[in-house]
Amino acid sequence: MFEQLFVNGLIAGGIYALVALGFSLIYRTVKFFHFAHGIVYTAAAYVAYSLAIQLGMHFVLAFALAMLFAGILGVLIDRTVYSPLRRKNASNLIFLLASFGVFVFLQNLIQMLYGAQILSLRTGPVTEGYHVFSAVITPIQITILAVSVALMVVLWLFIMKTKLGKAMRAVSDDPIGANVVGINPEKTISLSFLIGSALAGAAGVLIALETNIEPTMGFSAILKGIIASIVGGIGNIPGAMFGGFFLGIAENLGIAWIPSGWKDAISFGILIVFLLVRPRGILGIRTEKEVL
Amino acid sequence: MEYLLHILVICGIYSILTLSLNLVVGYTGLASLGHAAFFCVGAYISALLSLNFGLSPWIGLLLGACGAAAAGAVISVPSLRLKGDYLALATFGAGVIVYQIAKNWVSLTRGPMGLPGIPSFSIFGFALDSTWSYLILVAVLTGVTVFVLQRLVGGAYGRVLRSIRDDEIASEALGKHTDKYKLQVFVVGAFFAGIAGSLYAHYITFIDPSSFTVMESITILLMVIFGGMGSIKGSLVGATLLVIFPEMLRFLGMPSSIAAPMRQMIYGLLLVVLMIRRPKGVLGKYGFR
Numbered sequence: 001m002f003e004q005l006f007v008n009g010l011i012a013g014g015i016y017a018l019v020a021l022g023f024s025l026i027y028r029t030v031k032f033f034h035f036a037h038g039i040v041y042t043a044a045a046y047v048a049y050s051l052a053i054q055l056g057m058h059f060v061l062a063f064a065l066a067m068l069f070a071g072i073l074g075v076l077i078d079r080t081v082y083s084p085l086r087r088k089n090a091s092n093l094i095f096l097l098a099s100f101g102v103f104v105f106l107q108n109l110i111q112m113l114y115g116a117q118i119l120s121l122r123t124g125p126v127t128e129g130y131h132v133f134s135a136v137i138t139p140i141q142i143t144i145l146a147v148s149v150a151l152m153v154v155l156w157l158f159i160m161k162t163k164l165g166k167a168m169r170a171v172s173d174d175p176i177g178a179n180v181v182g183i184n185p186e187k188t189i190s191l192s193f194l195i196g197s198a199l200a201g202a203a204g205v206l207i208a209l210e211t212n213i214e215p216t217m218g219f220s221a222i223l224k225g226i227i228a229s230i231v232g233g234i235g236n237i238p239g240a241m242f243g244g245f246f247l248g249i250a251e252n253l254g255i256a257w258i259p260s261g262w263k264d265a266i267s268f269g270i271l272i273v274f275l276l277v278r279p280r281g282i283l284g285i286r287t288e289k290e291v292l
Numbered sequence: 293m294e295y296l297l298h299i300l301v302i303c304g305i306y307s308i309l310t311l312s313l314n315l316v317v318g319y320t321g322l323a324s325l326g327h328a329a330f331f332c333v334g335a336y337i338s339a340l341l342s343l344n345f346g347l348s349p350w351i352g353l354l355l356g357a358c359g360a361a362a363a364g365a366v367i368s369v370p371s372l373r374l375k376g377d378y379l380a381l382a383t384f385g386a387g388v389i390v391y392q393i394a395k396n397w398v399s400l401t402r403g404p405m406g407l408p409g410i411p412s413f414s415i416f417g418f419a420l421d422s423t424w425s426y427l428i429l430v431a432v433l434t435g436v437t438v439f440v441l442q443r444l445v446g447g448a449y450g451r452v453l454r455s456i457r458d459d460e461i462a463s464e465a466l467g468k469h470t471d472k473y474k475l476q477v478f479v480v481g482a483f484f485a486g487i488a489g490s491l492y493a494h495y496i497t498f499i500d501p502s503s504f505t506v507m508e509s510i511t512i513l514l515m516v517i518f519g520g521m522g523s524i525k526g527s528l529v530g531a532t533l534l535v536i537f538p539e540m541l542r543f544l545g546m547p548s549s550i551a552a553p554m555r556q557m558i559y560g561l562l563l564v565v566l567m568i569r570r571p572k573g574v575l576g577k578y579g580f581r
Binding site for chain 1: 323369370373374376377378380381382385386388389392393395396507510513517549550553554556557559560561562563564565567568571
């Protein structure tokens with residue numbers, strides 16, 4: 001029982017970590033809550049559905065194209081909505097509310113295009129899982145975990161080892177200083193939206209393999225992503241990964257005592273406690289200006 | 293005609309919600325994204341009291357509002373420590389938690405099945421079950437809300453609230469206990485939202501958790517922003533226009549599977565456009581900073 005819940009928590013944690021990673025990456029450069037990140041996740045799952053099921057494309061290709069689509073969608077949202085707000089020097093709250101607006105708009109657009117019913121990306125028959133100790137883990141779940149961990153490693157290498165990654169770190173640490181030494185902040189912001197949104201897209205397609213696709217799926221995903229980022233230490237990349245797995249496991253182990261309908265309430269309980277007691281999260285170093 | 297009256301009743305209920313949120317967000321500058329939670333608490337307490345204990349809806353109205361006010365006191369705690377978008381997130385979370393309680397505490401609230409057959413108000417033995425009479429009740433209570441709000445924000449008290457909004461540190465330096473004011477504002481705002489909840493429950497006679505989602509909170513906030521933050525007239529205009537406007541979609545002959553998401557799409561788009569073009573709203577003098 002315990003092992004099974006732990007494995008389930010690990011799978012959920014992988015997805016949360018991917019969403020949190022993209023969210024945190026974007027937060028680092030722009031310093032506001034990009035709530036519409038959740039709708040990018042949903043949109044990618046639907047695009048993968050259209051390509052793989054409706055058009056019969058090979059799944060790996062559909063997965064890659066959905067990630068690309070998600071990345072471009074993220075950049076588009078930034079260009080059309082956030083960029084004008086940045087020019088006006090708007091507050092974080094305005095960004096957050098505009099982001100809610102984008103989320104609501106796109107979620108309902110998707111619902112109009114595809115309908116409110118539940119769709120599935122699963123094609124083959126349900127295969128029997130492998131037994132690891134007393135837990136069962138299916139091949140799909142192993143794929144989810146492997147792909148999400150691989151993406152995290154690639155992202156980490158990109159940020160730490162490449163020149164572009166260095167530019168992103170520079171902009172997040174000191175935007176004016178970075179500008180002075182010739183790094184274009186707008187380009188760097190676009191880049192972080194591209195990469196961060198592609199990660200959300202990957203998470204959306206992966207979860208669609210395991211469960212279902214519905215227009216509202218992004219809501220709970222972005223909540224978990226934000227909570228995981230804050231718990232791990234907002235803007236901190238390893239923190240977001242850690243927070244994702246922490247939240248996934250905490251939620252699933254919590255089910256042992258509390259009915260599963262309370263999952264979101266548990267996560268928000270964790271969030272409020274963290275915001276009040278330790279707003280910089282477990283791995284956060286700096287205290288954010290916005291938080292007292 | 294009946295339909296028109298019904299829309300006006302809904303306008304009244306949303307006006308109370310918008311006014312009460314405006315006190316918190318517009319006048320005091322506290323970003324509260326969980327207002328539907330108080331609406332929910334008021335509706336459920338009032339409905340459950342009259343269904344389970346046969347209490348008069350009038351007592352339910354009062355106790356529902358008090359229950360919502362108590363919830364407001366609890367939810368005000370994050371506002372003492374958090375600001376701006378972090379406060380928005382915490383109140384948003386509180387809204388999700390209240391929604392989940394309504395949905396998952398099945399033995400009390402019957403969960404997603406909802407509570408049917410809520411009795412309506414009666415006065416001196418006459419049931420207020422016609423839309424006409426209900427409209428009068430809602431109009432009177434909207435009037436009361438406007439009056440109380442005007443008294444609150446008009447005088448010295450209102451000046452303190454606005455000073456918290458504009459510069460909290462300065463108002464603390466002048467010796468104002470800003471924490472006390474924040475708590476009071478949340479309690480009063482929640483109290484009126486609870487009244488709106490009770491009115492809604494006894495009017496529709498059926499409630500379920502889906503009426504109290506966080507989307508609802510965002511819609512109420514949109515009404516505040518659209519009408520104008522820190523403007524009583526603005527709240528009335530904002531709530532009325534945003535209730536009536538989506539109703540127009542019905543007359544365009546759209547099926548409800550299209551009209552419902554369409555309404556939400558318009559709200560989403562409106563929120564984005566307002567944030568970019570006019571964060572003050574139509575009649576507001578003050579925007580988020």
